[in-house]
Amino acid sequence: MPANKPAISPSIKNQTRTSPCLVRLKIVNRMRKIIIAIDGYSACGKSTTALEVARVLNYRYIDSGAMYRAVTLYFLDKHVALTNPREVSRALQEIKVSFVVNSKGISEVFLNGINVEKEIRRMHISENVSQVSTIREVRLAMVEQQRRMGKDCGVVMDGRDIGTVVFPQAELKIFLTADMLVRAFRRQKELLLHDDLVDIDTIVENLQQRDSIDSNRAESPLRKADDAIGIDTTHITIDEQVDEVVRLALAKMILQPKPRA
Numbered sequence: 451m452p453a454n455k456p457a458i459s460p461s462i463k464n465q466t467r468t469s470p471c472l473v474r475l476k477i478v479n480r481m482r483k484i485i486i487a488i489d490g491y492s493a494c495g496k497s498t499t500a501l502e503v504a505r506v507l508n509y510r511y512i513d514s515g516a517m518y519r520a521v522t523l524y525f526l527d528k529h530v531a532l533t534n535p536r537e538v539s540r541a542l543q544e545i546k547v548s549f550v551v552n553s554k555g556i557s558e559v560f561l562n563g564i565n566v567e568k569e570i571r572r573m574h575i576s577e578n579v580s581q582v583s584t585i586r587e588v589r590l591a592m593v594e595q596q597r598r599m600g601k602d603c604g605v606v607m608d609g610r611d612i613g614t615v616v617f618p619q620a621e622l623k624i625f626l627t628a629d630m631l632v633r634a635f636r637r638q639k640e641l642l643l644h645d646d647l648v649d650i651d652t653i654v655e656n657l658q659q660r661d662s663i664d665s666n667r668a669e670s671p672l673r674k675a676d677d678a679i680g681i682d683t684t685h686i687t688i689d690e691q692v693d694e695v696v697r698l699a700l701a702k703m704i705l706q707p708k709p710r711a
């Protein structure tokens with residue numbers, strides 16, 4: 451070391467080693483933990499936004515749609531008769547859906563201990579999942595599990611009924627929308643990542659059909675909660691979506707804790 455360079459005290463040395471991100475994370479970790487519910491239509495960027503918001507805030511991310519997809523995969527594999535409530539209930543007792551965070555920090559869904567993350571994104575699951583999701587027994591089982599997962603707070607959950615049914619007390623509720631064609635192209639790109647080449651008309655048809663089933667079913671239909679904040683994602687990037695949700699979340703997190711009902 452040159453003789454005229456002042457020695458750095460150990461405390462300053464330690465400070466310079468701490469990255470700004472880590473400092474921010476430490477502050478966020480000390481703030482009030484909240485529940486963030488992100489609902490909306492398919493392919494509006496719910497999962498991507500929720501995952502990234504959870505990463506920024508060091509929260510747990512739960513993809514509730516993945517749970518319905520895993521149940522659908524099991525029902526199709528075992529040829530469960532969807533119209534037979536007893537058969538459905540029995541099958542549900544045989545199913546354990548869980549999430550495991552992989553080495554890249556991404557949460558993956560497991561069905562009875564087997565990683566089914568890729569399989570549940572395939573088109574044949576998308577074609578059946580909304581029908582399975584209308585079944586009362588399925589919804590009761592999934593909602594119970596989702597509430598248990600969010601019990602300790604500090605959670606971002608995305609789906610169709612998170613702000614209305616699963617966590618009506620969520621401190622922040624977001625409702626995402628986007629134009630149909632934009633949604634379809636986004637979904638096509640996602641499917642291609644899984645080597646599933648599907649033409650745009652088939653995707654539009656699937657999205658429209660699912661929107662209709664999800665919005666018109668008797669059990670917890672897809673709708674914007676009265677206190678949800680709507681974000682149209684047609685013309686904005688994922689980064690902009692994430693920034694907006696993080697900004698809204700931080701505003702809630704700095705408020706004084708209120709007793710939970």
Ligand code: CDP
Pocket residue numbers: 491492493494496497514515516518519579580581583608609610611612660664
């Ligand atoms: O990824 P994408 O937005 O296409 O759908 P998803 O979030 O994986 O959900 C797949 C399907 O599960 C939806 O179309 C709904 O029928 C159902 N679902 C639901 O009923 N309730 C939820 N909380 C989440 C998903």
